[in-house]
Amino acid sequence: MSAVLLTGAGSGIGAATALRLDQLGIRVFAAVHDPSDGEILAKQTSEKLSVHQVDVTDADSVRALITEVDTALGEAGLDAVVNIAGEGIAGPLELLPIDSLRHQLDVNVVGSVAVTQLALPVLRRAGREGERRGPGRIVFVGSMGGLVSVQLAGAYHASKYAMEAIADAWRQELDPDGISVSLVEPGPIATPLWAKAIQTLDRLPANDRYAERVDAFRESLRHASKHGASPQKVAEQIEHAVTAERPKTRYPIGAAAYVVPKVRRLIPDRLFDKAAQRVTS
Structure with a gap:
């Protein structure tokens, strides 16, 4: 692999992945929302990494990024697109402003689709080089929260459930082209996403x-922010999805991501609801 486009590279999982891929000598196009995050990232990486400001909810911004x-790549093409950009919006669905729900889906779902759609022709161009470089890769960073839902995070879960469906559909659609689609499903990870989710709680009436x-x-989110797994663990799995000869279709990360969805499928809804209520009691 020699060229990867990475969204959400400003912090958390995205920054950890950008650093890891850069250390491997891969050319990284690191897309960030906040230019100040991009400045920090650039100071920690080699000249092979370039920083690009993008708002994945803005069509013109996404087009400018892909252009x-x-x-920059010319005839070489792009080897992988890794969609990490995302937000977590928390709150009871009854109180959640509809614009907040739209924004949650726009960032986590529509933004990932928009970036991938426009990047596909550049991915296919890399695949034409045959023996030197294989077909392109697409990676979506989802969540265990795309398989199991708890109260007060309905908007976030909706976005991650949607990514499960989109990854499955796109994997089937792109299989004839030899383009692999992988979905990364972390459990709780210590990232700034949780602190931002707390801010959305604080703004509720x-x-x-x-x-x-x-x-x-709010306290459970604070705990996740401090005690979740390291973003580097997710970056390791993203590296595999980008570089392995045969990438996996799914990468659950952490014990909870393996166990909880399996248990959820085995027990009745109301029993699971009682167990899930412990998160918010």
């Missing part, structure tokens, strides 16, 4: 019906 990558559960959920 920059396409121009006061409501006695949900107050105790919101307070408890």
Whole structure:
């Protein structure tokens, strides 16, 4: 692999992956939302890594990003697209502003599709080089939360469930082209996403019906932010999806990501609901 486009490279899993791929000598096009994050990343990486500011919810911004990558690569083409850009919006669905729900889906789902759609011609061009470089790779960073849902995170779960469906459909559609599609499914990871999710809770209107559960959920998010697994563990699996001769279709990461979805399929809904309520009690 010699050229990878990576969104969400400004922090957390994205920054860890950008650093790891750069250390392997891969040319990384690191897309960030906040230019200041890009400046920090650039100071830690080699000249092979280039930073590109992008808003994945803005069609013009996404087109500009792909144009920059396409121009820089020339005839070489792109070996992989890794979609990491995402947000976590928390709160009871009853109180959640509809615009917040739209934004959650726009960033986590529509943005990933928009980037991948426009990058596909550049991926296919790399695949034409046959023996030197194989067909392109597409990687989506989903979540264990795309397989199991708990209250007060419905919008986030909806976005991750959607990525499960999109990865499955695209894997089938692109199989004739030899382009692999992998879905990374981490359990709790210590990233800034949880702190940002707490901010969305803090902006909700006061409501006695949900107050105790919101307070408890806020604490569970703080715990995940401090005690979740390292983003580097996710970066290791993304490296495999990008570089392995035969990448996996799914990469669950962490014990919870392996165990909880399996248990969920085996027990009745109401029993699982009672167990899940411990997260917010």
